[in-house]
Amino acid sequence: MIVVTITKIKLTTPISDEDVRKLRIGQKVLLNGVIYTGRDAAHKKLVELLNNGQELPLDLHGQIIYYVGPSPAKPEQVIGSAGPTTSGRMDLYAPRLIALGLKGMVGKGKRSPEVIKAMKQHKAVYFAAVGGAAALISKCIKQCEVVAYPELGPEAIHRLEVENMPVIVVNDTLGGDLYAEGTKIYATS
Amino acid sequence: MGRITQAVAKLCKDANYYLGEDVIEAFNNAYEQELSLTGKEIIEQLIKNADIARAEDVPMCQDTGFAVVFVELGQDVHIVGGSLEDAINEGVRQGYTEGYLRKSIVGHPLERVNTGDNTPAVIHLKLVPGDQLKITVAPKGGGSENMSAIKMLKPAEGVDGVKKFVLDTVKEAGPNPCPPIIVGVGIGGTFEKAALLAKEALLRPVGVPSHKPEIAELEKELLKKVNNLGIGPQGLGGRITALAVHVNIYPAHIASLPVAVNINCHASRHKEVIL
Numbered sequence: 001m002i003v004v005t006i007t008k009i010k011l012t013t014p015i016s017d018e019d020v021r022k023l024r025i026g027q028k029v030l031l032n033g034v035i036y037t038g039r040d041a042a043h044k045k046l047v048e049l050l051n052n053g054q055e056l057p058l059d060l061h062g063q064i065i066y067y068v069g070p071s072p073a074k075p076e077q078v079i080g081s082a083g084p085t086t087s088g089r090m091d092l093y094a095p096r097l098i099a100l101g102l103k104g105m106v107g108k109g110k111r112s113p114e115v116i117k118a119m120k121q122h123k124a125v126y127f128a129a130v131g132g133a134a135a136l137i138s139k140c141i142k143q144c145e146v147v148a149y150p151e152l153g154p155e156a157i158h159r160l161e162v163e164n165m166p167v168i169v170v171n172d173t174l175g176g177d178l179y180a181e182g183t184k185i186y187a188t189s
Numbered sequence: 190m191g192r193i194t195q196a197v198a199k200l201c202k203d204a205n206y207y208l209g210e211d212v213i214e215a216f217n218n219a220y221e222q223e224l225s226l227t228g229k230e231i232i233e234q235l236i237k238n239a240d241i242a243r244a245e246d247v248p249m250c251q252d253t254g255f256a257v258v259f260v261e262l263g264q265d266v267h268i269v270g271g272s273l274e275d276a277i278n279e280g281v282r283q284g285y286t287e288g289y290l291r292k293s294i295v296g297h298p299l300e301r302v303n304t305g306d307n308t309p310a311v312i313h314l315k316l317v318p319g320d321q322l323k324i325t326v327a328p329k330g331g332g333s334e335n336m337s338a339i340k341m342l343k344p345a346e347g348v349d350g351v352k353k354f355v356l357d358t359v360k361e362a363g364p365n366p367c368p369p370i371i372v373g374v375g376i377g378g379t380f381e382k383a384a385l386l387a388k389e390a391l392l393r394p395v396g397v398p399s400h401k402p403e404i405a406e407l408e409k410e411l412l413k414k415v416n417n418l419g420i421g422p423q424g425l426g427g428r429i430t431a432l433a434v435h436v437n438i439y440p441a442h443i444a445s446l447p448v449a450v451n452i453n454c455h456a457s458r459h460k461e462v463i464l
């Protein structure tokens with residue numbers, strides 16, 4: 001079932017299983033609080049640590065990872081333009097982090113069946129931010145600092161404080177997929 | 190030389206900050222036509238985003254792309270003071286550094302270490318009559334470039350084969366290239382010529398039809414079919430999947446029918462200057 005609402009749900013991190021269970025595909029959400037950034041290079045490092053039985057540089061319980069590699073900030077900016085990157089590149093690593101307690105991911109584009117299964121099993125969701133709306137999204141980011149892997153530059157893990165960052169639920173804990181369902185509604189021959 | 194470097198640096202910045210009026214107008218039309226409320230809201234956000242980028246001189250998208258540079262060099266022009274390629278790369282280096290644009294190029298496709306200044310550019314040089322030098326900079330993001338495809342069809346597959354390949358490519362791309370997209374199609378030539386035709390098709394102002402009537406018809410039909418896929422803004426379902434389909438053609442070998450589909454996101458960036 002797709003939920004189309006005009007009103008938006010406010011969600012503040014860290015988020016609980018209960019928060020996540022209530023979300024349905026199509027719902028519009030405003031994210032608040034702390035979220036973390038990460039792209040494939042950082043994900044690879046995190047999973048390597050896990051494979052070696054080492055501790056991660058951040059606690060992912062109840063957290064959200066935003067797939068983004070911002071452009072450089074101008075002197076007067078908190079962060080440069082910061083829209084979502086293609087999520088598929090993180091598919092290989094995401095199930096491990098979801099199993100650890102990661103509750104949400106923000107990106108753009110399709111997820112693999114493995115990631116969708118992990119979200120259903122461990123109660124997590126995938127949100128889409130508007131790809132290419134990077135200057136607009138950066139206005140919702142109030143603070144930004146590097147917390148791990150500074151050597152990765154824009155791909156380092158950043159801790160962001162966001163205020164009403166607009167996202168849409170694409171995959172929920174029931175296994176729903178808005179990309180598939182939404183397309184079906186509007187397709188004609 | 191210095192003039193070329195300066196011009197390229199400015200074009201890199203301008204292309205990333207200022208979305209073309211043609212795209213804005215296409216957004217406005219798309220907003221009217223879109224049936225999905227979510228889709229409408231997304232298009233509204235894209236218009237706002239372009240306004241912010243323009244007003245604040247910041248990149249509209251964080252992926253400020255591979256600098257693809259088209260040069261039309263008049264055969265009577267004589268360039269003095271060094272190599273054209275170096276001048277262009279220096280322009281890219283300056284533009285991406287001064288302009289706070291993201292450096293997204295790795296120096297080796299397998300070793301993957303960032304070059305740190307977004308060089309080298311991809312340069313396409315064409316010799317033309319006259320004494321002018323025209324430079325177009327078209328930064329190209331990875332998300333949409335990755336969903337592009339090329340296929341060597343059998344001539345017997347004809348126009349139906351071409352249509353099917355375009356639709357299959359857009360469908361497979363789905364939400365990944367940040368729809369609404371612009372679809373560049375190259376038909377004919379050789380393997381590499383088809384790809385270049387498709388990329389050049391993206392430089393045409395959005396929605397300006399081909400001057401060949403039969404190709405303009407094909408563009409119209411393809412746009413309708415692409416939008417009937419229902420992918421919609423950001424792939425969340427809707428009537429506007431593409432803002433335009435542009436097709437460029439070239440003569441082909443008796444044995445070949447190459448087709449290339451180069452997908453561009455709504456951040457359809459290109460700026461040009463004549464020196």
Ligand code: SF4
Pocket residue numbers: 083084085131132133250251252253329330331332333365366367454455456
């Ligand atoms: S596909 Fe285009 S709009 Fe989307 S992230 Fe890449 S460059 Fe930006």
